[in-house]
Amino acid sequence: MKMYYDADVNADALKDKTVAVIGYGSQGRAQSRNMADSGVNVVVGLRENGSSWNLAKEDGMNVMSISDAAKEADIIHILLPDEIQEDVYNDQIAEYVESGNTISFSHGYNIHFGLIKPGEDVNIVMFAPKGPGSRVRTTYLDGFGIPGLVAIEQDATGDALQLALGMAKATGLTKAGVIETTFKEETETDLFGEQAVLCGGITALINAGFQTLVEAGYQPEIAYFETCHEVKLIVDDIYENGFGGMWKDVSNTAEYGGLTRRDYVITEETKKGMKKVLSEIQDGTFKKQFADENATDGANLKEMRAAEEQEDIETVGKRLRIACGLQKED
Numbered sequence: 001m002k003m004y005y006d007a008d009v010n011a012d013a014l015k016d017k018t019v020a021v022i023g024y025g026s027q028g029r030a031q032s033r034n035m036a037d038s039g040v041n042v043v044v045g046l047r048e049n050g051s052s053w054n055l056a057k058e059d060g061m062n063v064m065s066i067s068d069a070a071k072e073a074d075i076i077h078i079l080l081p082d083e084i085q086e087d088v089y090n091d092q093i094a095e096y097v098e099s100g101n102t103i104s105f106s107h108g109y110n111i112h113f114g115l116i117k118p119g120e121d122v123n124i125v126m127f128a129p130k131g132p133g134s135r136v137r138t139t140y141l142d143g144f145g146i147p148g149l150v151a152i153e154q155d156a157t158g159d160a161l162q163l164a165l166g167m168a169k170a171t172g173l174t175k176a177g178v179i180e181t182t183f184k185e186e187t188e189t190d191l192f193g194e195q196a197v198l199c200g201g202i203t204a205l206i207n208a209g210f211q212t213l214v215e216a217g218y219q220p221e222i223a224y225f226e227t228c229h230e231v232k233l234i235v236d237d238i239y240e241n242g243f244g245g246m247w248k249d250v251s252n253t254a255e256y257g258g259l260t261r262r263d264y265v266i267t268e269e270t271k272k273g274m275k276k277v278l279s280e281i282q283d284g285t286f287k288k289q290f291a292d293e294n295a296t297d298g299a300n301l302k303e304m305r306a307a308e309e310q311e312d313i314e315t316v317g318k319r320l321r322i323a324c325g326l327q328k329e330d
């Protein structure tokens with residue numbers, strides 16, 4: 001496992017380079033501001049009628065159309081939603097890509113699944129923060145960074161790795177460390193992580209716990225504090241000091257109960273389900289289903305979002321977060 005830190009990055013890695021960040025959402029806004037604050041010449045490519053345009057201007061970024069940004073850039077860093085990158089690349093970027101340019105991503109989806117196919121005369125690189133855009137920005141402002149991954153799919157100019165590491169450093173990632181990987185490994189592990197653990201798995205686990213307590217007649221507010229609110233506090237322990245640090249921090253009662261009863265909840269069936277999640281990523285089933293979903297303008301996703309908003313845990317939780325001053329009233 002090769003890990004890179006600030007000291008591994010050439011001081012002039014991005015000298016005289018213009019980086020066009022395409023997209024100003026969760027990652028785009030964080031990475032653009034971090035790179036600009038690090039002295040990189042950043043231009044931001046957006047659609048003019050979108051909500052990001054004004055936000056990027058208010059942030060003082062050099063904003064232009066996606067095509068104009070692609071024309072200006074030596075490095076085109078695509079931070080659009082994965083499901084629209086292919087069309088935007090083909091319709092608004094591809095014709096302005098010059099020999100020796102670099103096409104860059106923070107998730108390997110569109111290259112790994114062969115949706116975006118740059119020419120052989122350009123670099124194809126990725127630097128991927130292992131965390132949400134908000135944390136990419138806040139940890140940078142705290143003088144540190146979140147760890148990430150770097151991958152080189154195609155090195156036409158011979159310095160693709162240094163270009164990727166230069167952007168990773170300017171975004172703050174090489175303060176914590178960046179592991180070298182491949183587009184395939186980043187794509188498959190990131191999709192698995194967000195589906196089976198970080199987003200899908202964790203919300204299912206929390207909600208099942210909440211519903212179990214409420215259905216048994218306990219107050220929903222207590223169920224929310226116990227199975228949702230406190231998760232962050234426990235996971236913060238794991239984040240900083242591993243399982244051992246968390247077990248040490250909780251009571252012996254919690255440690256004994258957790259170690260002897262967790263297998264009631266996460267069973268061999270759960271593991272089988274996780275293997276199914278992974279195999280559907282590897283064999284392209286998920287990619288096809290996601291493409292079909294987006295061909296219908298995300299109808300199912302909109303339905304699932306609406307149902308999620310109606311979940312009791314969301315209603316109870318919002319009321320409590322406002323009462324505790326964690327969330328502002330609408």
Ligand SMILES: NC(=O)C1=CN([C@@H]2O[C@H](COP(=O)(O)OP(=O)(O)OC[C@H]3O[C@@H](n4cnc5c(N)ncnc54)[C@H](OP(=O)(O)O)[C@@H]3O)[C@@H](O)[C@H]2O)C=CC1
Pocket residue numbers: 023024025026027028046047049050051052053078079080081082084088106107128129130131132133134
């Ligand atoms: N979210 C995260 O924390 C992480 C994301 N990634 C990866 O980073 C990349 C970007 O993800 P993320 O930041 O979440 O993306 P977002 O969904 O936050 O991107 C929103 C941006 O995309 C623009 N956009 C949306 N639709 C279009 C369109 N049809 N045409 C032009 N611009 C459009 C929006 O502009 P407008 O305001 O005009 O709608 C906005 O600037 C993805 O590859 C993702 O997998 C990697 C690690 C973590």
Ligand SMILES: CC(=O)[C@](C)(O)C(=O)O
Pocket residue numbers: 129130131132133190194198199
């Ligand atoms: C934040 C992150 O790393 C995710 C879950 O992979 C994503 O937002 O795609």
Ligand SMILES: [Mg+2]
Pocket residue numbers: 129130131190193194
């Ligand atoms: Mg991720």
Ligand SMILES: [Mg+2]
Pocket residue numbers: 107190191194
């Ligand atoms: Mg992801």
